[in-house]
Amino acid sequence: MVNIGFLAVALALAFAVLAVLLRPLWREARGVALAIGALVLVSTGLLYRIVGTPDALDPAALRAPETIGEAIAQLERSLARDPGQKEGWMLLGMAYQRQGELAKSRDAYARAARLAPADPDALSEAAQSRALAAPDRRFDAEAVAMLQAALKASPEHQRARWFLGVAQRQAGDNAAAAATWEPLLGALQGGTADTLRSEVNAARAAAGLAPLAPSAPAATADTGALQVKVALDPGFAARVRLDGNAQVFVIARQPGGPPMPVAVERHGVADLPFTATLDDADSPMPTLKLSQLREVELVARLSASGNAMKQDGDVESAPVRVVLPAKDPVTLRIGAP
Numbered sequence: 001m002v003n004i005g006f007l008a009v010a011l012a013l014a015f016a017v018l019a020v021l022l023r024p025l026w027r028e029a030r031g032v033a034l035a036i037g038a039l040v041l042v043s044t045g046l047l048y049r050i051v052g053t054p055d056a057l058d059p060a061a062l063r064a065p066e067t068i069g070e071a072i073a074q075l076e077r078s079l080a081r082d083p084g085q086k087e088g089w090m091l092l093g094m095a096y097q098r099q100g101e102l103a104k105s106r107d108a109y110a111r112a113a114r115l116a117p118a119d120p121d122a123l124s125e126a127a128q129s130r131a132l133a134a135p136d137r138r139f140d141a142e143a144v145a146m147l148q149a150a151l152k153a154s155p156e157h158q159r160a161r162w163f164l165g166v167a168q169r170q171a172g173d174n175a176a177a178a179a180t181w182e183p184l185l186g187a188l189q190g191g192t193a194d195t196l197r198s199e200v201n202a203a204r205a206a207a208g209l210a211p212l213a214p215s216a217p218a219a220t221a222d223t224g225a226l227q228v229k230v231a232l233d234p235g236f237a238a239r240v241r242l243d244g245n246a247q248v249f250v251i252a253r254q255p256g257g258p259p260m261p262v263a264v265e266r267h268g269v270a271d272l273p274f275t276a277t278l279d280d281a282d283s284p285m286p287t288l289k290l291s292q293l294r295e296v297e298l299v300a301r302l303s304a305s306g307n308a309m310k311q312d313g314d315v316e317s318a319p320v321r322v323v324l325p326a327k328d329p330v331t332l333r334i335g336a337p
Helices: 004-021 023-028 030-051 068-081 086-098 102-115 120-133 141-153 158-170 174-187 190-206 234-239
Strands: 226-232 247-253 263-268 274-278 295-303 320-323 330-334
Touching: 068 086, 086 102, 086 120, 102 120, 120 141, 120 158, 141 158, 158 174, 158 190, 174 190, 226 234, 226 247, 226 295, 247 274, 263 274, 295 330, 320 330
Parallel strands: 226 330
Antiparallel strands: 226 274, 247 263, 247 295, 295 320
């Protein structure tokens, strides 16, 4: 819908501009001036109608949505203007699903799958939404075809593989369901893997097959644990009075790498001397763990402000490089000359 206020302002501006530009011609050839003015106004209106975005000036479209209903309405308007947005249709399908509008969710995900027929995410979500919208919650032939296409595009896609196994179980093809699910066991751990193994064995039992062999006990993961003994240098301790609120940070970082630590622990100054055990649980970065490194640089920092970032006046130990895994504790002395 055209914004009336905008249209009025646009016409007023157009008339003003044309009045200035056509003033010399008006005195000598009014007919020509009128024809040129009309042509410009009409062509401008048509061009705006084709490529313009009147909704962009709608206050409801400009402000951030406050409810999921408003978000859905904005997304619907956006997709009406540009229906080729696969991500937009997937977001709309998810939003409809959360609102319990399962038929609309199914249709939105179907649009996304048609736009990206080789995208395993779009295909698996479209298949699931079909099952959720069905009265019996079953995967029909079209949904199964989507899941098969998803696995053809990405055989490791976990959601597509799980849903296809569910569809096969629903259809009574228990042996096929077990075979579909079994490759997932290598990608899962802990309780999730145990639950899936039970499902696989249930499907195998229904198909008259023997259960899977018991899984081998999981090896204890190497977390790269590193013991660090931290103490104040005696000479430094004798000449400095420490604030009881000061903190000691024990830091492991990549030698020559970024300043972000791969493991860090904080202790109160009253704990000195102490032994810290750094391991993967102390990593502030989920993408890089202590156990992934073969060498680290260790340092202990005394911070009067208690801030983890280095500040003026902080006192550090001399850095020590350690090759991992380290069997013996590493000693750091803060304030040593």
